[in-house]
Amino acid sequence: MTSGRLGAFFGLSAWMPYIKDAKEAVTTDPPEVHQARMRSLISTCTHILKIEPFTPVTDIEESVTDLPVYLGHGIDDVLINISNCHDLSVTFQQIGSTLEVHEYVGAQREGH
Known part of the structure; x- marks a missing residue:
């Protein structure tokens, strides 16, 4: 087993299956x-x-x-709506991550 911490998170077509739970977990309570x-x-x-x-x-x-977090998402993506990337970026911001988000235009195959 190795030790240390995760160096970064890299997400494309940013989607998280439990975003509702994540958003609730990072509120400013x-x-x-x-x-x-x-x-x-x-x-x-x-x-x-x-x-x-x-x-x-x-x-x-x-x-x-x-x-450090990088999220990239095509705005033309018909499979995963860009709003998923926005929700995920807010979640990472609220937990204190260093965030970089890029939205791409004109990707092949309907944004994927």
Whole structure:
């Protein structure tokens, strides 16, 4: 097993299957409510992925703070609406990630 933290997150056609849970988890509620929601989000993610968390939740919370994030999305994408990218970018901003978002025009195959 290696140690360290995730270096960056790179997302294309930015879509997250549990964005509603993520948006609720990163609201500006009091810290104790925010922490409980983040823990719930992490639990939801590991459950969806059918994996056991091997890192303590507090370590995960620390590793996403200041995480460099790049999201790219075609505005012509008919499969995944650009609003998904907007929702995801707000979520990353609210957890303190360093965010770069690019919207692309005129991609082949209906934005994909």
